[in-house]
Every structure is written in C-alpha cells, then in structure tokens.
Amino acid sequence: MKKDTGKVYALKIMDKKFITKENKTAYVKLERIVLDQLNHPGIVQLHFTFQDTYSLYMALESSEGGELFDQITRKGRLTDDETRFYANEIVDALEYIHKLGLIHRDLKPENLLLTSDGHIKIADFGSVKPMQDSQITVLPNAASDEKACTFVGTAAYVPPEVLNSSPATIGNDLWALGCTLFQMLSGTSPFKDASEYLIFQKIISQDVRFPDYFSNDARDLIDKLLVVDWQVGLALVETGWIYP
Incomplete structure (x- = not known):
C-alpha cells in the first residue's frame, strides 16, 4: 500500500x-x-x-482474484461457458499486443490474473519480444534479435518451432493459448509428462489426447491453435472466430 x-x-x-x-x-x-x-x-x-x-x-x-491457475486448481476444471468468457478476453488482449508488434512468449494460466469482478488480465512481460515492425519504443540493445531464437517461457507451453530454434512469431502466443484453453477445460496441460525431455517429445510429435467430455467445437479450436503453421491460428483470431 x-x-x-x-x-x-x-x-x-x-x-x-x-x-x-x-x-x-x-x-x-x-x-x-x-x-x-x-x-x-x-x-x-x-x-x-x-x-x-x-x-x-x-x-x-493489484488483481484481487489471483491467478487463473489457482481457480482451475480449486475447481478441477472450468465449464465451457467460463472457458469461452476467458478465451474471448485473452484474445482481445493478445490482438492488442500483436498489433503493437509484440510477442508475449510466456502465456499460461499462472500469468493470467483475475480482477475482483472476474475479468482476465495478462501479466508478466519478462519474456516479451518486440518484432521488427513494433510500434513500441525500445532501447536499441533491448530490441536486439539475439533473443529471438532463444528458448524462453515455460516448457509445457512452448511450440515446436521454438524447440527447433526458429525465430519467435505471434504463433508462439497462439500455441500457448491453445494449451491454456485445454488446461481450462481439462485441469491439466495437454503435454504434461514426468520431465522436460518427455514434454518436448510430446510437443514435437504434437501428441495431444483430448478427454471424451471435450465438445467438438473445443477440440476443433484447440487443434487449429496447436499447429506449426501459425497463420491458421491467426486467421481464427483475426476473423473473430473463437471458441463459440
């Protein structure tokens, strides 16, 4: 205070x-x-x-509602309506970030905070990466490309292209969004395993197994976000098509 x-x-x-x-x-x-x-x-x-x-x-x-991760843990998993509500708010904030030429690079339930009235706020920009056409004014050395291919973020939310040392794109955030929606609906990460090595193997092979209770709409959206061709996921966001 x-x-x-x-x-x-x-x-x-x-x-x-x-x-x-x-x-x-x-x-x-x-x-x-x-x-x-x-x-x-x-x-x-x-x-x-x-x-x-x-x-x-x-x-x-201050975000009095705490982390989205804690809410998922308390409830076991979120309902379709809750997930739909949060997904739309996350996408709105991501669109803003991406239009400014920024990649968050560490989107996950722990970095999604809730206000006292239940709205989502994206937090922790410690891994943020400005793109070349960024509208954000940064120091020359801070905008350097030397971090572009560096592994940052959290293992279970990292896309295959980062593991293959490809430069960061907004696809990093769309992939993490897909992982986050899966976790909201199931209570666990789609690539959870006993070690980072095994997690990375699952990510590279895109080994995603949906619980039976997932709706067809949820499966379809998450499938489209968890793709190596991030333009597919971007098209969903740009056309306003999000988990209905």
Whole structure:
C-alpha cells in the first residue's frame, strides 16, 4: 500500500544478484519499457518502479482474484461457458499486443490474473519480444534479435518451432493459448509428462489426447491453435472466430 494515497499495488520483487547472474538485465529493462507503453484493460498496468541496494521493484495493478491457475486448481476444471468468457478476453488482449508488434512468449494460466469482478488480465512481460515492425519504443540493445531464437517461457507451453530454434512469431502466443484453453477445460496441460525431455517429445510429435467430455467445437479450436503453421491460428483470431 502506498501510504500517501492508500492505494494497494502488487509488488514484483527482483533480486539484483540473480538478474546479473542469469543475464536477465536486458529482459528486466525491456519489461519495464514495454509495460510503460501498454494501455489495455486486459493487461496488468505498471504504476511505478523503484530500487534499493539488493532488489528492483515494480508496483503493478493489484488483481484481487489471483491467478487463473489457482481457480482451475480449486475447481478441477472450468465449464465451457467460463472457458469461452476467458478465451474471448485473452484474445482481445493478445490482438492488442500483436498489433503493437509484440510477442508475449510466456502465456499460461499462472500469468493470467483475475480482477475482483472476474475479468482476465495478462501479466508478466519478462519474456516479451518486440518484432521488427513494433510500434513500441525500445532501447536499441533491448530490441536486439539475439533473443529471438532463444528458448524462453515455460516448457509445457512452448511450440515446436521454438524447440527447433526458429525465430519467435505471434504463433508462439497462439500455441500457448491453445494449451491454456485445454488446461481450462481439462485441469491439466495437454503435454504434461514426468520431465522436460518427455514434454518436448510430446510437443514435437504434437501428441495431444483430448478427454471424451471435450465438445467438438473445443477440440476443433484447440487443434487449429496447436499447429506449426501459425497463420491458421491467426486467421481464427483475426476473423473473430473463437471458441463459440
């Protein structure tokens, strides 16, 4: 809470030694620069930053509803209506991000926060990647292509092309959206396994097994999002066709 205003913020705390050790300095700078320029109801707002001897701090918009991941865990799985509602809000925010020439690269239920009245906000832009035609103003070194083919994000949500060291595209986010919708409806990731190696093998082979209770519409949409040709998934988003 900020004492002079009484306003409550969510404080993201980053250890300076860890940032330096893991070569994350450029990522942290880029996240702050990008968040400063984003303005969308479906994206967590950055209010201000500060630091002390040991840590960097981001004062972010508070999301009292917690993570979508926690809601899925509590309920076991979400209903079709809940999934449809959240899917549309996620797609709206992703369209905004992509039109600005940005790729989130770490979309997953843990990075989808809920407001007190149940709306979705995309959080954690620590892996964000500006595309060459990005409308976001960034520092020259922060926009470097050297991270474009780097594995970032979370294993179970990474598309096959990233595992094959292909450059990042908005298809990364569409693939992760497909994984996230699957998890909302089933309670688990489509590529869950005992190790990262086994997860990656499933992803490369696109080994997705749908539970019997998935509707045909849900299967069809997720199938189309979990494709190597990301233009197919993009067409669904651009035409407004989302899980009906």
